[in-house]
Amino acid sequence: MNAAQDWEDVSLFTPYLNDQALMYDFANCLAVQTFLRMTSLPFSVRQRPNVEFISPNAVIPLLKINKTLITGFDAIVDFVNKKGVILTTHLSETQIADMRANISLMHHLLKTVEMYILWKHDETYAKVTKPRVGSVYHWPLSSIIPFMRRRAALTKLADKEWDTKTMDEVGEQADKVFRALSAQLGTQKFLTGDLPTEADALLFGHMYTLITVRLPLTNITNILKKYPNLIDFTKRVEQLYFKQ
Amino acid sequence: MPEKTFHKAQTIREKAPGVPSIVEAVQFHGVRCTKNDALVKEVSELYRSKTLDELVHNSHLAARHLQEVGLMDNAVALIDTSPDSKEGYVVNFLVREPKSFTAGVKAGVSTNGDADMSFNAGKQSVGGRGESIRSSYTYTVRGDHCFNLSAMKPFLGWQKYSNVSAAFFRSLAHMPWNQSDLDENAAILGYSGQLFDKKVLHEVKLNAIWRTLRAGRDAAFSVREHAGHTLKFSLENAIAVDTRDRPILASRGILARYAQEYAGVFGDASFVKNTVDLQAAAPLPFGFILAASLQAKHLKGLGDREVHILDRCYLGGQQDVRGFGLNTIGVKADASCLGGGATVAGVVHLYRPLVPPDMLFAHAFLASGSYASVHARNVVQQLQDSQRVSAGVGLAFVFKSIFRLELNYTFPLKYVMGDSLIPGFHIGAGVNFL
Numbered sequence A: 001m002n003a004a005q006d007w008e009d010v011s012l013f014t015p016y017l018n019d020q021a022l023m024y025d026f027a028n029c030l031a032v033q034t035f036l037r038m039t040s041l042p043f044s045v046r047q048r049p050n051v052e053f054i055s056p057n058a059v060i061p062l063l064k065i066n067k068t069l070i071t072g073f074d075a076i077v078d079f080v081n082k083k084g085v086i087l088t089t090h091l092s093e094t095q096i097a098d099m100r101a102n103i104s105l106m107h108h109l110l111k112t113v114e115m116y117i118l119w120k121h122d123e124t125y126a127k128v129t130k131p132r133v134g135s136v137y138h139w140p141l142s143s144i145i146p147f148m149r150r151r152a153a154l155t156k157l158a159d160k161e162w163d164t165k166t167m168d169e170v171g172e173q174a175d176k177v178f179r180a181l182s183a184q185l186g187t188q189k190f191l192t193g194d195l196p197t198e199a200d201a202l203l204f205g206h207m208y209t210l211i212t213v214r215l216p217l218t219n220i221t222n223i224l225k226k227y228p229n230l231i232d233f234t235k236r237v238e239q240l241y242f243k244q
Numbered sequence B: 001m002p003e004k005t006f007h008k009a010q011t012i013r014e015k016a017p018g019v020p021s022i023v024e025a026v027q028f029h030g031v032r033c034t035k036n037d038a039l040v041k042e043v044s045e046l047y048r049s050k051t052l053d054e055l056v057h058n059s060h061l062a063a064r065h066l067q068e069v070g071l072m073d074n075a076v077a078l079i080d081t082s083p084d085s086k087e088g089y090v091v092n093f094l095v096r097e098p099k100s101f102t103a104g105v106k107a108g109v110s111t112n113g114d115a116d117m118s119f120n121a122g123k124q125s126v127g128g129r130g131e132s133i134r135s136s137y138t139y140t141v142r143g144d145h146c147f148n149l150s151a152m153k154p155f156l157g158w159q160k161y162s163n164v165s166a167a168f169f170r171s172l173a174h175m176p177w178n179q180s181d182l183d184e185n186a187a188i189l190g191y192s193g194q195l196f197d198k199k200v201l202h203e204v205k206l207n208a209i210w211r212t213l214r215a216g217r218d219a220a221f222s223v224r225e226h227a228g229h230t231l232k233f234s235l236e237n238a239i240a241v242d243t244r245d246r247p248i249l250a251s252r253g254i255l256a257r258y259a260q261e262y263a264g265v266f267g268d269a270s271f272v273k274n275t276v277d278l279q280a281a282a283p284l285p286f287g288f289i290l291a292a293s294l295q296a297k298h299l300k301g302l303g304d305r306e307v308h309i310l311d312r313c314y315l316g317g318q319q320d321v322r323g324f325g326l327n328t329i330g331v332k333a334d335a336s337c338l339g340g341g342a343t344v345a346g347v348v349h350l351y352r353p354l355v356p357p358d359m360l361f362a363h364a365f366l367a368s369g370s371y372a373s374v375h376a377r378n379v380v381q382q383l384q385d386s387q388r389v390s391a392g393v394g395l396a397f398v399f400k401s402i403f404r405l406e407l408n409y410t411f412p413l414k415y416v417m418g419d420s421l422i423p424g425f426h427i428g429a430g431v432n433f434l
Helices: A023-039 A073-082 A091-122 A122-134 A141-159 A167-185 A200-213 A219-224 A228-240 B037-050 B052-068 B379-385
Strands: A010-014 A045-046 A064-065 A068-070 B023-029 B074-081 B088-096 B102-109 B115-123 B132-140 B145-155 B162-174 B180-195 B201-217 B229-240 B254-269 B271-283 B289-303 B344-351 B359-372 B388-399 B403-414 B426-429
Touching: A010 A023, A023 A091, A023 A200, A023 A228, A045 B088, A073 A091, A073 A200, A091 A141, A091 A167, A122 A141, A141 B229, A141 B271, A167 A219, A200 A228, A219 B037, A228 B102, B023 B037, B037 B052, B037 B088, B052 B074, B052 B088, B115 B162, B132 B344, B344 B379, B359 B379, B359 B403
Parallel strands: A010 A045, B023 B088
Antiparallel strands: A010 A064, A064 A068, B074 B088, B102 B115, B115 B132, B132 B145, B145 B162, B162 B180, B180 B201, B201 B229, B229 B254, B254 B271, B271 B289, B289 B344, B344 B359, B359 B388, B388 B403, B403 B426
16 A cells, blocks of 8 residues: 555445445445545545456455555545645544554454345345346346355354344344434534534444334334434535535 | 187278179177167278279278277278178177376476466266266375366267367466456367368367466556456357368368358457468478468457456467567567567478488478557558568477477568567477477
8 A cells, every 4th residue: 555645546346335234334335434524624435236357355445546555434534644734633542542442443343234234134135135136237147146145144143153143132232323323412513412423424324224224123213213313424424515 | 709810900901892792790709888879889880892992991990980989999990701601791890998097196297386286087988979088186286186077978889970068167367468368167068070061070168267367476457457357158160171181280181161150159369360370381302391370360349348358368478489488479568478450470391301201390481470459450460560471490390280399490482670579499298280
């Protein structure tokens, strides 16, 4: 990674956000966009059907600066920080550690909840996951690829020992994440006070996705409704960075 | 069969044009599972032989055809006089049917350093009418596996060379010219036959291929943009006139072949690709052979999507423009070659048979190749500007009509900065050489 080069000709490659991207991918793509908007760095979004293959390590989204490719939320934040654009200068070390913990909570627990719903819940798989994954392929790939992706995703869930969880237990895990984030947010404008950080970008990414996504089951959104400050936060960030 | 002495056909060949003959019977010895109707189709023409000369000639053709279509492993025609009449003859075919089942195991190391293990099994003349089935399964140490399952059915008949075939396979390939790997899962249906009184060879292929391109670490972004799954459905049609005496290294004769591939009804790929091959060979004094080949390809994208990097035209390598890396002549991005929309390559060869005369040849060549990009506005101009030339001397080894091996010392003569040149000694092996 060459952080010394100029911030020129910067493109963010994402899947087709409206028709293709799955919840956690959508959340991460939105989070990166929000983060870059928070830093006011210019970039253009390019939607491609094969971003996971364009990406050198299958992680999305993919940020391209000249010939440098950076993939995933954490690496992109790191790269921007190395260029001297840092959103956390006002924070103490403890606050930074808290923020990192929040990010990790979202990356792991929230993403796993989303994975469980998309791949393990049969009706969601049939009505949402399969059509979205298959949308960029012709038949018969439009059936084969979702099937293969599902097999891989279920193996991952089994590795985390989530394959035997019930939907209620998954709901409890989601509730745990929302409760922690809601408590951290409190009545503040952002998670750590009046200024946004990368954790806010990621939180917005996931919250916006969960609020707007159309799923055959509503338990996660119902749980989320118990935390109105998270919903207000999402509306606020959307207003700030996406409505000009 | 009763004990009799038979003589070679030469003893009476062309000495009996006026001797009338009536074929009274055709008998087969050694048939176990070949179907009767298949044999009848193969030899019924023999009954029309009017003279002994014709009969000798036709019996020989029939015996050869039985082997070539895969009905028999070995067939010899013996012509006997009939005990009943003076002009009557009986043709006996001594045949050996193909083995009921063949199987093999092989371990090897592939070109990209991966060890593999492969199993294969096949059966000739499965239903007794020349149908063949082949299968193979390869397992590599890295955990990849490939398979190939193919079936072929010949159409039987007097001197008929046509068949239908179907193949299903999964294959893996490394493509060093654009630093990527390719997985292919394919189903291919084919027909091959002849047109216009058997003068023109005709081939039709229907391809359905699921391709997964995986760009490697060093691949240019332009290659990455094409990575992922694509589906290609295409129809290929080829016609050819071939008067060469040997397909792999001809000493006389010409080949003219025109092939067209159309993709676009289903799947992601939509293009028309035209390929013209011309080859000519002629003997010179002192045993020298002069040969020349030319191949021109043109690709036209249909629809608004850019033609996929896997469908483009490539040049370079031991089989066409020697002295350049395999498929490295084309539009470049970083170290990757993105291919072109049109290519023209020509090679002039001078061969001199060594010992053994039909296998080993001294070989000198001059090769040229040019390309035009997929978006070229002026294709002819680009072809002129992008010319690469190389020359070399070496040895060419031909094993029957199965494969050709070349050992060349090559000098690239015309090239530009950034070309992947491989001057010096190199070995090329394969079937299709320009």
